[in-house]
Structure formats: structure tokens, C-alpha cells
Amino acid sequence: MSIWVNKSTKLIVQGITGNTAAYHTKLMLEYGTNIVGGVTPGKGNTEVEGIPVFNTVQEAVDNTGGNVSIIYVPAKFAADAILEGVDAGLDMIICITEHIPIRDMLIVKRYMEGKKTRLIGPNCPGIITPEECKIGIMPGYIHKKGRIGIVSRSGTLTYEAVHQLSQKGIGQSTAVGIGGDPVNGTDFIDVLKAFNEDEDTDAVIMIGEIGGNAEEKAALWIKENMRKPVVGFISGKTAPTGKRMGHAGAIISSGKGTAEEKIKTMKDSGIYMSDTPTNIANTLIEALKDNQLWRSAYED
Structure with missing residues (x-):
């Protein structure tokens, strides 16, 4: 009874150590979302809410089998975060970040042509399959x-x-x-x-x-x-x-x-x-x- 995400979705949180990301990680976990890892460059081998943090998306995917990510990264870094998720072969990326420059998104859009990854957003609340998986705010x-x-x-x-x-x-x-x-x-x-x-x-x-x-x-x-x-x-x-x-x-x-x-x-x-x-x-x-x-x- 859903499209794209459900209770078996394995979620990675990009920017997990930031205040906003950590707050929403807690709420998503409480809802029952299957969060398997987080990513913040330079913060690898730490934890947020018991979730292991990795330095790169590829490292997170390799260690957890994560197939979807959510991005809580500042606007000036958000386009690179999306591209990193695409390169790691994620099935879907949900980008919450607002105020990403249009020029950056045009580059992202062109880069994603022919790739398997689906992008939802940016500047969006996310996606939810009720009582199974909440990815967003x-x-x-x-x-x-x-x-x-x-x-x-x-x-x-x-x-x-x-x-x-x-x-x-x-x-x-x-x-x-x-x-x-x-x-x-x-x-x-x-x-x-x-x-x-x-x-x-x-x-x-x-x-x-x-x-x-x-x-x-x-x-x-x-x-x-x-x-x-x-x-x-x-x-x-x-x-x-x-x-x-x-x-x-x-x-x-x-x-x-x-x-x-x-x-x-x-x-x-x-x-x-x-x-x-x-x-x-x-x-x-x-x-x-x-x-x-x-x-x-x-x-x-």
C-alpha cells in the first residue's frame, strides 16, 4: 500500500551530525523508519542516536546496504551531497535543503540524466508511507x-x-x-x-x-x-x-x-x-x- 518507500527501506542521513538532522533523525527513528547509517565528512566512527556515522556515502552504503538517503546539508554543499549519493548508486535521494542555487540544480539535473537514482526535492518536506516509513520533516x-x-x-x-x-x-x-x-x-x-x-x-x-x-x-x-x-x-x-x-x-x-x-x-x-x-x-x-x-x- 505504498510507492517507493516502505518498512524495508534502508535510510542513510546525509549531514546527520547537524542539529536539524540529528533532531529529525530522532523523530524518524521514533516513527519506525529503518535508519542504518549517517554521513558527515570527518565525523566517521561516531554515532548519532545509536546510528553509525561514516565519512562518505559510498562507505555508508558498503557497510550498511543503505539504498535511500535524506539530505540535511547547507545549501552551498547540498548539490555535491546529491551527486555523492548518485555516484554511490542510491535508489532514491530526498533533499530537504532549501535555497540551493538554480545553477547548482541545473548541474545536478544534467548529471543525473540516465542514472538510476530518483531525486525528490530539493526544498521539500519528504515522503511518507504511513505507519511504515517517514523520510522527512x-x-x-x-x-x-x-x-x-x-x-x-x-x-x-x-x-x-x-x-x-x-x-x-x-x-x-x-x-x-x-x-x-x-x-x-x-x-x-x-x-x-x-x-x-x-x-x-x-x-x-x-x-x-x-x-x-x-x-x-x-x-x-x-x-x-x-x-x-x-x-x-x-x-x-x-x-x-x-x-x-x-x-x-x-x-x-x-x-x-x-x-x-x-x-x-x-x-x-x-x-x-x-x-x-x-x-x-x-x-x-x-x-x-x-x-x-x-x-x-x-x-x-
Whole structure:
């Protein structure tokens, strides 16, 4: 009942000895995430929360069999940390770091072409399969195991949607925060494809925001390919043109990337659109019932 991560995932924490990383390492361990090692150059042969620390990602992989990493490394070193994980052959890297220069991410993006590693982020909350594996900074307690997939550019709105669902007894298969930067690794379509192929996901909530055209591209893909109902929400309706709002990618330029433009394309593609962030769960219930996917389990 998940995509990409589960209880068997072996996690490596890059930058584990930093205050933020150590704090979230503790929380991830408490949630039940299988953390097998950490990496901080020059801090090898030490421990954090009982987790062995290595000098390089390759050393961590060789000694622990780790296959996924999470990066809590300062922005000026984060691109190199991603590349080190790619070179070590990791299946997936989740990069929490924000404010990575766009130029650095363009280099990373090009380097990763043809490589097996999937990058989620940067500037994202991470990925969670409820009650199995939490990789990131999201509050674990609001999540409930279930059959609804979530993909979002906004961390805060991911939590809002999850909390609404859980309060109504509706669990999640996996929630993925792809981040709000203009250059990132995994996009909406990547996640939608995975949910579309997952037998244990009934429907998907897709949360976007102003700026760029990722939502429009995803909507057109949904129209042509998605076999499951999708609920959408776009934040930033009141944002002024040309002014960056929060995320580096949330900026309207030359009339493109507006909320109105995105909402129209998504509605035209058959996506159930929530008019407010507080109505996401109710819109999801409507979509499930329209598609005869409502299950008694949702009412537990």
C-alpha cells in the first residue's frame, strides 16, 4: 500500500551530525523508519542516536546496504551531497535543503540524466508511507495508513490535506512533497504514474501553486492516462503578478502560471477541484463516491 518507500527501506542521513538532522533523525527513528547509517565528512566512527556515522556515502552504503538517503546539508554543499549519493548508486535521494542555487540544480539535473537514482526535492518536506516509513520533516502523527495518494508542491498544504483525511478516517498510501523550487528532481507526472500503477491507491490528491507550468502538464497527462480520480487544489489565487510568494518557483511571469490558468486546465482535464484548502477532503469524498470507490473502511 505504498510507492517507493516502505518498512524495508534502508535510510542513510546525509549531514546527520547537524542539529536539524540529528533532531529529525530522532523523530524518524521514533516513527519506525529503518535508519542504518549517517554521513558527515570527518565525523566517521561516531554515532548519532545509536546510528553509525561514516565519512562518505559510498562507505555508508558498503557497510550498511543503505539504498535511500535524506539530505540535511547547507545549501552551498547540498548539490555535491546529491551527486555523492548518485555516484554511490542510491535508489532514491530526498533533499530537504532549501535555497540551493538554480545553477547548482541545473548541474545536478544534467548529471543525473540516465542514472538510476530518483531525486525528490530539493526544498521539500519528504515522503511518507504511513505507519511504515517517514523520510522527512512532516509530522508523523497526523498520517493514517490507507488508500489515498498525495503529491504536493507545498509542505504545509500537504499536512493540511493529510490532517483533513485522517480526521475523516481516510488513510493515505503515500504522501510525496516534491518541493516548490523551479528546478527539482521528481515532478507531478512521475508521482502520478506511480500512483496510477499502484493497486492499493484508489485516488490521488494533487496540490499545486502559482508559477511555472508543471500543473498544466500534469493535467494534460491525467486527461490522457490517469485511470483513477484526481482531486486538485491550487494555492496563490490572490498573489500579485511578478512577485515571488514563498517558494522560489511560485512566481507569475508574463501572465503565465496564474492560478486561474491552472485551475481551468485542471478542470478541463477532469480533475475534481477544491475551491479552498479546507475543502480538500470533502472534494475527495465526492470524487470517490462519483467513481464508486467509496469503501466502508473509510468510515472506520
